Amino acid sequence: CFSTRSLSSWHVACRRSSRTNECKLLIKQTPHTLDGRGTSPCQTRHLTGHASFTIDNIAEVIKHSDTSRVLVMAGAGISTASGIQDFRTPGSGLYYNLQKYHLPYPEAIFELDFFFTNPKPFFEYARELVPGKYAPDGAHFLPALLHRKDKLLRMYTQNIDSLERLAGIPDEKLVEAHGTFSTATCTICSARHTLEDIKKEIDEGTVPRCREHGCKGVIKPDIVFFGEALPDRFYMYAQDVSETQVLIVMGTSLEVMPFAGMADEVPSDVPRLLMNNDRVGSFGIRAKDVMQTGDIVASVEDLVARMGWDEDFKRLRAEWTLRTPDEGTKYC
Template sequence: MANDIDELVEMIQSARRTVAFTGAGVSTECGIPDFRSPGGFWTRYKPIEFNAYLASEETRLEAWRRYFMIYDAVSHATPGRGHQVIARLYHTGKVSHVITQNIDDLHRASGVPEAAIIELHGNGSYAKCLTCGERYELEWARAVIASESRPPYCRSCAGIVKTATISFGQPMPEEEMALARAATFNADLFLALGSSLQVFPAAGFPVMAKSNRARLVIINREPTGLDALADLVIAGEIGDVLTSVAERLWRQ
């Protein structure tokens, strides 16, 4: 792996604009499990589709119950080594944007400014009205459910309030998708970090980068369906690999 690390360091040093694309593997060392892994949350509970969420208060209550189970288990998490290296790459001008599939808000917590983070699947640290977009804190939603035994509604327009995440069947956020496309087309190095690259349309961004002649690097614990497309594939834990990259990159 040492030769691969050296090659990646050379790629980062020579790149004009690097984009980091992150998936669940960046956060697993922080105690946040990959939902799709054996024993993960989705193997125990079938995800609630967006249309089902809209259809009934009972379903929304169940969705909130499940969400708070997850949130209470992982809300203590702090940025891991991978987040910290990505943040340093941003602050030293090596990375222009972080496109993430994660909803855990750990890139922001690591010091990457919000303007440089593109959250394709939303953010799980707050809720918002599906009609007017007003933001609500999760503890407010929890209090409403506890006191009124019903899911929360917007105080401004009475619309349905939902966690600010993208559920199955929910349209992808147009603004974030446009920002991700722009960042990808401007990149000459695209780092796909800790993603299985199975969930589309998000997984289309590495393909887009490669088709635009950017070099593509995939770092993941397990093989992905896009490995054959990549210029470099490194199999390993994100924290381990990026720590090694940082040690070589900043000792020079």
């Protein structure tokens, strides 16, 4: 079974072998494509009996001078407003554009066996998503603003589009659970490379080759392919969930393990805010759960307004737009 998903998010699952206790990464089928845009403004929802804790309470907790450990989890839904195409939209999705490569199935471009046989389809994908073509949207600037305010404990993202970095979240505050395009590795000699080392080839639609000592091996961006382990940094979550004072979950279906499990591992008395198209995961069963459903950017702007940070938020976004963008950047 294969999932339909936005380009910017990997959907992998963890299955443990009873014989080896080894964690393997698998695709997990999801029932729909996650889309954070919504058709209506954000709405705050509570289950019966939980209405006493509201979005205003969340805002007050975050604003409080003693709060400095806000944990953010994000998925593909935070990048749809940036214009990143989805995977299978008829006539325009990535798979439609890759049909000329006669893929056996869409996800083959993310499998190592297929990559070693024919890396060309993957680098066609990479040319579409390589950092520099898209601009962060409002959802990316919320954790960046929390960082500016010394409130951000960490941001964990399923996305590989690097828009969190562009929004201003530093490396030490960001965990790209499913890898990154920012670095790359030779598949033969394991030489390390940066995005700048291979960006020209990717932009030209060619397969980047290693030049270390005449190696000529294919250089693979450091994103997680099926069957590969998640980055070691991901497992910092075990300590982060125990320390967080507020959890914010944005634009994710919470259906893919082990990423999704983080939301349930925060202590039961920690406020949890969901900003998503729909209610997902276990949200709604805890007394301090708040759900804002609908347009994610509208939900972000609503929270920022309730915290009285409107001008700071506008200033942060304005600072980004004043930078000289790479040619071809798509603005939302």
